[in-house]
Amino acid sequence: MAKVFEKPHALSDVSMHYCPGCTHGIIHRLVAEVIDELGIEGRTIGVAPVGCSVFAYNYFECDMQEAAHGRAPAVATGIKRAVKDSIVFTYQGDGDLAAIGTAETVHAAARGENITIIFVNNAIYGMTGGQMAPTSLVGQVTQTTPYGRDTSTQGYPIRVCEMLSQVEGAAYLERVAVNNIPNIRKAKKAIKKAFQNQIDGKGFSLIEVLSICPTNWGMSPQESMKWLEENMMPVYPLGVYKDKEQGEA
Amino acid sequence: MAEKMLMKGNEAMAEAAMRAGCKLFFGYPITPQTEVAAYMAKKMPKIGGLFMQAESEVAAINMVYGAAGAGARVMTSSSSPGISLKSEGISYIAGSDLPCVIVNIVRGGPGLGGIQPAQSDYFQATKGGGHGDYHLVVLAPASVQEMVSLTAEAFDIADTYRMPVMIMGDGMLGQMMEPVEFENLPKREVPEKTWATTGTQMKRKKNIVNSLYIEPDALEKMNNERLERYELVKKNEVKVETVNAENADVVIVAYGVMARVAKTVMQMMEEKGIKVGVVRPITLWPFPTEEIAKVAESAKAFLSVEMSQGQMVEDVRLAVNGKKPVYFYGRNGGVVPSPDEICAEIEKIVGGMK
Amino acid sequence: MAKVTFNEQKCKGCGLCVSVCPKKIISFADNLNAKGFKPAQVVNMDECIGCASCAIICPDCVIEVER
Known part of the structure; x- marks a missing residue:
């Protein structure tokens, strides 16, 4: 018998701090599998955010930097411009990327910065205990929207892929999910393409991954997968939002 | 004899940075430092370097963080309100032990303030600015030539101690044209950046650039290791110019352009038979505490002259430590104290002593 | 045959x-x-078909699959 599935080399052999059933672990592994398959670990530099995945620098075997909240795309820009043959990715949550770091995200895209962004959208701030995120759904109950997200004070969720699809510098934008096996396979394919784009010098790629937060959503992991499908997917439809190669999606 | 050129302070500083091996500059426009960025934008592409105009000061300093973490010689420049915005990033840079050079061409504050020269960012530069226990080496040039030599040295100091170095000038210095030469710039042997995130090439364990330590003991250990380096900096890097201070009736302590005014005052007072000395801190951090304490043995009084409401004067008082009276004179908001005003202040002090 | x-x-x-x-x-x-x-x-390994679904969805890289 041959091993058909094992931990990728680029994923560190440590126990991650994530809650049981948190899909950050799946997404980390997909990124590491892609790094392995493309043979780029030695020249890859990752940038960790602030949020639940703040410790991502402990989970990848490549060189890592830890950025201030929201600033990962700026940090990645600095690295990429300093080390020309490097492969640079950021791994960011919704608060980091779409609230405090919106400017850095949009402008990295506008510059066509040749980096890869893995954007994990679970519609909540996890690390601080479940507050409203820029991507929280209308009516969603969180610690800071105890009566549900009220549009009169809290406005509407930001659809990052749709927004960035209007930015000329962005090369590739796709929204995927990790709620079941076929979607996890598709997510990996998208992440691989986003890294391949960088290798090929095609510019800014961002993969938005719909993810779950069982702890702060207050559900089991299985229920959370269902909630993602029933509530998040209608607001955040999966698909390719921009692919410069294919023309506008 | 090296060739001299007539250059603006801001441009000379940019040229010096490039000659010191700075290959990346991340900036954002703000008066009165914009010439630094404009010069970099013109010259960097010619030497295979990068000038990038970021979307904000916040982004610019975080680009500096990334590039510095990847081992590059990197620089940013701004003016007071912009430095406030950069302060978050500067704290992270200090906390991650990254070397870089930050220029602050200070303007009047607080808030949007004005665009005229000021020294009201002394506290911000020397006492922190951002959050946490940290220091920058703060260099305060007083001439265009010194802007050149200190800029070159700033990169070596940053690399030696793995810490950010700030060059603090003001709009007057930045806009002033003086003859400069770029020969014989200071140069040191600096340690190899084995900690930089340049990719493992599968030949070494990964490097991590980080300022997060969840365990209090681990964080304290990192901070204390940095403190040891700060002690080394205090021991090795203090720069100060002392003129005519022994037995002086009044010693003016002033930095940057104010020190030039102070030297004029020194001559004016000599004609009136009052002996005025000047102590000019060139490093604002580490502060020349020992030198001022030594001067306090024989000088009769001190006058801190600043373009602020009185910031450096606190460090002067600590250095003099009650041995002699310490006075303050300053104008702020972009108003520069004139020699006549300072002379009058000195006459008041001397008159009071009689 | 899978494990x-x-x-x-x-x-x-x-x-x-x-x-x-x-x-x-x-x-x-x-x-x-x-x-x-x-x-x-897994109690009855004989029934395992080695599809790796369990490993693919595991957030913690707990599972290795042989076929």
């Missing part, structure tokens, strides 16, 4: 593997691991 190996010390007992196994052969052990979770396990 899955669970590194039970890494398991957080989230049960995602249980929910995706097409053969329904994954269950929780009665004992607790060092983390304090009841780890997932």
